[in-house]
Amino acid sequence: MKVHTLVHACVLTSITTLTAQQPAPQTTAIRAGRLVDPEAGTVSANQVILVQNGRISAVGANLAIPQGAEIIDLSKLTVLPGLVDAHNHLALTYKEVPENNLYYLTYVMESTPLRAIQAVSNGIQMLSSGFTIVRDMGNNGNYADTALRVGIEQGWVPGPTIINSGIIIGAMGGQFFPTPEMAKDHSIVYPEYLDADTPDEIVKAVRQNMLFGAKVIKICADCKPWGYSVDDIKLVASEAAKAGLKVEAHCQTVDGVRRAIEGGVWSIAHDSGMTEENHRLMAQKGVWRAGTETPISLTGHTTQQRYGNSVKMLKNAYDLKVPLTFSTDADYWVQGKTRGEVAIEFIETWKAAGIPAPAILRAMTTNGYKVSGTEKTRGPIKTGLAADLIAVDGNPLESIDALRRVSFVMKDGTVFKRDGVVTPEKFFNPGPVNGWRIR
Numbered sequence: 344m345k346v347h348t349l350v351h352a353c354v355l356t357s358i359t360t361l362t363a364q365q366p367a368p369q370t371t372a373i374r375a376g377r378l379v380d381p382e383a384g385t386v387s388a389n390q391v392i393l394v395q396n397g398r399i400s401a402v403g404a405n406l407a408i409p410q411g412a413e414i415i416d417l418s419k420l421t422v423l424p425g426l427v428d429a430h431n432h433l434a435l436t437y438k439e440v441p442e443n444n445l446y447y448l449t450y451v452m453e454s455t456p457l458r459a460i461q462a463v464s465n466g467i468q469m470l471s472s473g474f475t476i477v478r479d480m481g482n483n484g485n486y487a488d489t490a491l492r493v494g495i496e497q498g499w500v501p502g503p504t505i506i507n508s509g510i511i512i513g514a515m516g517g518q519f520f521p522t523p524e525m526a527k528d529h530s531i532v533y534p535e536y537l538d539a540d541t542p543d544e545i546v547k548a549v550r551q552n553m554l555f556g557a558k559v560i561k562i563c564a565d566c567k568p569w570g571y572s573v574d575d576i577k578l579v580a581s582e583a584a585k586a587g588l589k590v591e592a593h594c595q596t597v598d599g600v601r602r603a604i605e606g607g608v609w610s611i612a613h614d615s616g617m618t619e620e621n622h623r624l625m626a627q628k629g630v631w632r633a634g635t636e637t638p639i640s641l642t643g644h645t646t647q648q649r650y651g652n653s654v655k656m657l658k659n660a661y662d663l664k665v666p667l668t669f670s671t672d673a674d675y676w677v678q679g680k681t682r683g684e685v686a687i688e689f690i691e692t693w694k695a696a697g698i699p700a701p702a703i704l705r706a707m708t709t710n711g712y713k714v715s716g717t718e719k720t721r722g723p724i725k726t727g728l729a730a731d732l733i734a735v736d737g738n739p740l741e742s743i744d745a746l747r748r749v750s751f752v753m754k755d756g757t758v759f760k761r762d763g764v765v766t767p768e769k770f771f772n773p774g775p776v777n778g779w780r781i782r
């Protein structure tokens with residue numbers, strides 16, 4: 344009976360929707376003093392961007408602004424598409440106190456629900472710095488990353504578009520070094536890692552992540568000496584492909600990177616296993632590089648030696664035309680900085696590598712959309728795409744430091760930040776306004 348009543352109500356609702364007069368959609372018109380196209384590396388003066396129903400409906404110099412449109416005047420600013428951090432962990436924030444910056448302790452001391460709340464805050468902080476897309480690559484407790492993505496997509500809270508990996512899949516132990524009693528009696532590796540050693544376990548682990556809302560699959564290729572073989576990685580990739588998902592491999596050794604490339608991964612995280620030879624293979628096969636190059640200015644999070652290697656290998660990758668993404672792995676608290684300010688600090692490594700500002704901007708935008716798989720739906724400021732855009736003083740094609748001061752942010756057509764102040768009221772809703780079926 345209950346089912347029958349529900350169906351009846353639904354039918355009534357859809358009839359009402361079909362016959363009711365639809366009001367004309369509200370148009371927002373943005374006047375952009377300068378509009379950057381990062382793909383082309385060009386700037387156009389005095390452009391108008393029209394936004395309807397969360398999407399860009401027109402872009403051009405001499406567009407007629409419809410009557411009644413809300414006008415946003417950014418004529419003194421430079422407008423550009425949103426930024427992408429291709430590797431972060433928003434439901435993880437390790438700290439000097441109490442855990443001495445060891446996330447191994449963070450996940451013992453902080454529950455998944457608390458970390459999910461931290462993730463919402465971190466997402467808001469990333470969006471305030473202009474990051475409209477974040478690839479969230481695991482180490483998020485028991486699927487706090489999926490909760491964050493769904494919460495944002497359903498319309499409960501503001502935040503970047505999240506491309507989340509669920510739980511990192513690794514051979515026994517993941518990145519941890521547990522005691523036998525903690526590992527065997529208390530399964531302490533879980534839920535930061537899914538132990539998957541045999542082909543059956545690998546298939547099951549990939550399916551578990553897909554079932555629980557992952558949009559990309561993350562593996563540890565070589566976190567342990569036993570790691571994954573080329574065939575193991577091929578198996579991960581083919582299972583993930585059944586749901587249209589790509590694979591990112593965490594690699595920390597030269598051989599791990601080589602196996603990941605041969606196994607057919609989409610992207611490789613971290614730079615300690617990068618060599619000129621591996622770079623040549625990545626360029627040839629079009630494997631994305633998410634090098635997570637920590638700047639020396641984030642004291643305590645890299646060493647002079649590691650930083651020197653990061654700069655050298657980032658330059659090498661750029662020279663060899665490896666597909667580059669801007670990726671931070673900025674999963675810790677730096678006193679006095681928001682999470683977004685920590686992430687933007689990573690431009691320092693790119694500048695030190697001598698990479699020109701237009702190429703850095705391309706890594707942070709165009710390439711970010713491609714590695715996220717959103718380039719046809721979200722990212723570029725083009726008609727029909729989601730209305731995500733930011734504005735800054737100055738010109739980031741001349742000085743990438745312009746991105747340190749994002750004064751305006753629009754996400755899905757709604758203003759999130761204006762005149763340097765976050766004004767998120769319109770993003771907070773008493774229900775799943777975009778639909779509860781989003782999973």
Ligand SMILES: [Zn+2]
Nearest residue numbers: 430432480672
């Ligand atoms: Zn990471």
